Amino acid sequence: MSHEYFNPVRSVCGAGALSSLPQVLADLGARRALLVTFPEARSLGLVRRVEQLLGAQLAGVIDDVKPNPDVAELRDVYDDFWRGGGQAAEAIVAVGGGSAIDTAKALMVATASGRFDEMVAALAAGRGFQPAQARTLVAVPTTAGTGSEVTPWATIWDRGAQKKYSLHLPQTWPRAALIDAELMLSLPASVTLQSGLDALSHALESIWNVHANPVSDTFAVAAVHEVLDTLPRLMRRLDDLALRDRMATAALKAGLAFSNTRTALAHSISYEMTLRHGLPHGIACSFSLPMVLQRATGQRGDRDAVLERALGPLDAAPRRLAAFIEGLGVKTRFADYGVGDLEAEAMVAHALTGARGRNFIGQALEAAA
Ligand SMILES: [Fe+2]
Structure with missing residues (x-):
């Protein structure tokens, strides 16, 4: 291809x-x-x-x-x-x-x-x-x-x-x-966390994306590995220049990945969570990642293979991803943000039809379901 x-x-x-x-x-x-x-x-x-x-x-x-x-x-x-x-x-x-x-x-x-x-x-x-x-x-x-x-x-x-x-x-x-x-050494913990999770979201969103290609995948997988490894350590040592540099490089790689694919469902959901519920972007685009990963898994063999390279065995990956995000103090369910099941369902359905939602690999199947 x-x-x-x-x-x-x-x-x-x-x-x-x-x-x-x-x-x-x-x-x-x-x-x-x-x-x-x-x-x-x-x-x-x-x-x-x-x-x-x-x-x-x-x-x-x-x-x-x-x-x-x-x-x-x-x-x-x-x-x-x-x-x-x-x-x-x-x-x-x-x-x-x-x-x-x-x-x-x-x-x-x-x-x-x-x-x-x-x-x-x-x-x-x-x-x-x-x-x-x-x-x-x-x-x-x-x-x-x-x-x-x-x-x-x-x-x-x-x-x-x-x-x-x-x-x-x-x-x-x-x-x-x-x-x-x-220039990042003085960033407070909250912004460090939000921007780090934004980078993780960019990387994953470029993988479960209809525009993904082998080059964007290479950047994305590396970015996921580096964020998972670096962000928790950086949150404990905000003044560590080497960790700041590693996160900056991870975010750059995530940027290079999604510069060619754009984002997908998690970002499409985020816009409503920011407008309606006032969530900062980095939280709004990352709290739903485990749920979106669950939806992405099994849609396409080639995407499953790249997700597995990024996150390990896929049967446990959504649970591990949720544990990672929650471990940083960020809740991962809609209900945690005051969004009930019905509103959440409607929000996801609406997000799938948005410009970014249509980049999601599960879009066609979800819309048909
Ligand atoms: Fe973003």
């Missing part, structure tokens, strides 16, 4: 990788860069660090990125940036978790009018748009999990409409990712 794998992102990994930012920008031909980051980046010294690295090359700083960026928060930032034609910067450097990187992806592509509402209308109508201009993105993740640094997708929330949109264009691939575990 023929298959194809594509990922255009240059990744620079290792403690201190942020120092290569000036050279990476020079290699991309970008003379001026805008920093997009989260509010605490200033007190953590991250903004100062980038200011020192870039000097006069730094065109500006946007440091008020909120978690799970919403259209209501993005509108002004976007309109301000493109009102000036975005001339001030040839590149955007996103430093932060998925929210900072996703905000930068929304910001980097100009609509014809330069107005954000034009993008939202296109996303809401389910159609892409041809950017009038685009900027170059360098992503510097400060969490180990999102994978956004090696994918073209951005999740944009519209809580007013109880919806989430997925922005993805050929222009929204980052050109480079600087994966520097030193």
Whole structure:
């Protein structure tokens, strides 16, 4: 069977990788860069660090990125940036978790009018748009999990409409990712756990996926092994740079896996759990993994073989996976989150019909049942 794998992102990994930012920008031909980051980046010294690295090359700083960026928060930032034609910067450097990187992806592509509402209308109508201009993105993740640094997708929330949109264009691939575990040392336990489970979910979701291929499988299996081995130890030693580095690499591999497959049922379920029940993404997309694994098992022989490489004998794998997640303090049943059996059934049925749910290998059989 023929298959194809594509990922255009240059990744620079290792403690201190942020120092290569000036050279990476020079290699991309970008003379001026805008920093997009989260509010605490200033007190953590991250903004100062980038200011020192870039000097006069730094065109500006946007440091008020909120978690799970919403259209209501993005509108002004976007309109301000493109009102000036975005001339001030040839590149955007996103430093932060998925929210900072996703905000930068929304910001980097100009609509014809330069107005954000034009993008939202296109996303809401389910159609892409041809950017009038685009900027170059360098992503510097400060969490180990999102994978956004090696994918073209951005999740944009519209809580007013109880919806989430997925922005993805050929222009929204980052050109480079600087994966520097030193930047992750100050992450609190809660974010370390949530992002680590997000990475585990990305890896597994790329295996029980109709778009899986042998290359994505290789990245995914390695990522699962590394997360299962590293995350519990890291939770006990948050200041261990070697463990931070190993989790960062695991999350990168999971990102490289799902950059070609997208996610599947567990993420499709997560969007409702986040919108309706307020669960953080990393918990919302991982609590259901044992249940989804149970549904995936036995659907396709080739997928069973890869799942077994990742998780060991499949008869006991859902139980072991649940024990792993619960061992980290995360409950794995809908009822634990106040979702009753009927609501859970309806949520899963609805999730199977969503864009990500349709990537799940059990989709056709489940829908027919
Ligand atoms: Fe995710």
